[in-house]
Amino acid sequence: MKQQALVEKARHHCESQGARFTHLREKVYELLLQKQGATGAYELLDNLKETENSAKPATVYRTLDFLLEFGLVHRLESSNAFIACHHFGCNHPVQFLICDRCGEVQEIQSEGLKETLDRQAKEHGFKVSKQTIEAHGICAACQN
Numbered sequence: 001m002k003q004q005a006l007v008e009k010a011r012h013h014c015e016s017q018g019a020r021f022t023h024l025r026e027k028v029y030e031l032l033l034q035k036q037g038a039t040g041a042y043e044l045l046d047n048l049k050e051t052e053n054s055a056k057p058a059t060v061y062r063t064l065d066f067l068l069e070f071g072l073v074h075r076l077e078s079s080n081a082f083i084a085c086h087h088f089g090c091n092h093p094v095q096f097l098i099c100d101r102c103g104e105v106q107e108i109q110s111e112g113l114k115e116t117l118d119r120q121a122k123e124h125g126f127k128v129s130k131q132t133i134e135a136h137g138i139c140a141a142c143q144n
Contacts, residue, residue, distance in 0.1 A: 013088060014070055019070065024052065024055075025063055025067065031047050032083060033084045035084075037083070037104050038103065039081055039082055041080075042060075070088070071085060072085055073085055074107070074132070076096060077132060078136070083096075083105050093109075095109070095133040096108070096132070098134055099138055100136050101142040102141065
């Protein structure tokens with residue numbers, strides 16, 4: 001899906017839940033859509049300051065919290081960085097393939113993984129509320 005279509009879908013997604021997709025939220029989401037890999041909050045701040053002079057760290061963190069809450073972005077736990085979600089609006093388990101050389105991040109859906117994890121958790125009397133799996137390695141492009 002093209003970037004502008006994703007932005008429009010994100011706006012509709014937020015508004016359908018009674019939340020405003022403000023100019024700043026849209027701008028941060030667009031910046032993340034433009035990135036190849038995950039991006040840290042301070043890199044986003046630097047990019048944002050190119051058009052929004054008054055942007056501060058707290059502004060970016062509040063915006064990222066909103067985007068996380070509405071499922072528009074994912075947070076990579078291992079690097080404390082963020083990546084845009086292209087198929088928001090559904091509650092889905094997340095797995096990432098992260099290239100340690102170029103930083104490319106691919107979001108994947110591993111068939112059966114969620115069910116296996118839920119079954120094993122249940123056997124231990126545990127209920128999974130959130131699942132993110134990150135696999136680090138070398139992407140195909142960097143292996144050549």
